[in-house]
Amino acid sequence: MPVPVEYSRASDIFYEFLVEVRDAADLWSTHVTYTMVEGVLHTFRRRLTPQQTISFAELLPVCLRSVLIERWDLSEPTSAFGNSASMIDEVRALRSRHNFSPDNAIAVVSNAILKYVDQERFFAFLAELPPGAVEFWTGRAHG
Numbered sequence: 001m002p003v004p005v006e007y008s009r010a011s012d013i014f015y016e017f018l019v020e021v022r023d024a025a026d027l028w029s030t031h032v033t034y035t036m037v038e039g040v041l042h043t044f045r046r047r048l049t050p051q052q053t054i055s056f057a058e059l060l061p062v063c064l065r066s067v068l069i070e071r072w073d074l075s076e077p078t079s080a081f082g083n084s085a086s087m088i089d090e091v092r093a094l095r096s097r098h099n100f101s102p103d104n105a106i107a108v109v110s111n112a113i114l115k116y117v118d119q120e121r122f123f124a125f126l127a128e129l130p131p132g133a134v135e136f137w138t139g140r141a142h143g
Contacts, residue, residue, distance in 0.1 A: 006062050014063035017112055025108045027100060034067075036101040039091035040109040041068045044136055046079045046090075052129060059125060061116050081132025107139040 006013070015030070022033040045053050045068055053072075057065040081087070087106060092099050102108070114122070114137070126133045 010062040013061050013116070017061070017064070017116060020115070021108055021112045024112065025102050025105065027102075032098075032100050035095055035099050036091065036105050037064075037109055038067050038070075039094040039099065039101060040106050042071075042094065043087055043090045043106070044133075045069075045072070046076065047081055047130065047132070047136075049078060050074055055125060059117050059122050060113070064113070064116070081130065081136060087136070106136065110137045110139060113137070 002008075018030040018033050018037070021037060022028075022030055025033065025036060027033050027036070041064065044056075048056060053069065057068050060068060082090075084106075088101070088103060091101050091105050122137075123134065126137060
């Protein structure tokens with residue numbers, strides 16, 4: 001069996017994703033963009049149980065799966081979904097001196113991720129999560 005495309009092209013797909021997010025966020029490099037993407041994914045992860053996080057990771061392209069689970073402290077308590085401002089503050093807290101995430105960071109990352117996932121499976125999974133999960137990925141929670 002050949003190597004699945006999602007693995008053989010993982011780096012290319014990830015870079016395409018970063019460029020798309022970079023351009024949509026009006027950022028100047030994929031390095032800065034990476035921090036924003038990592039912040040958004042980790043902010044979402046903090047609202048899931050470990051089992052939910054693994055199930056969510058399975059819906060993402062390979063490299064985004066890795067970003068989602070990197071530096072994961074399983075002893076960290078699960079947070080509730082908050083308002084737009086508090087979750088953007090949380091995104092920006094990651095490497096705060098080098099984090100240039102715009103006010104619409106979650107929406108920008110959300111819009112890009114939706115192009116790289118099976119949306120039917122993605123939203124079916126989100127519907128099983130606590131209130132706020134669907135809103136996180138559709139922009140309704142972050143204005």
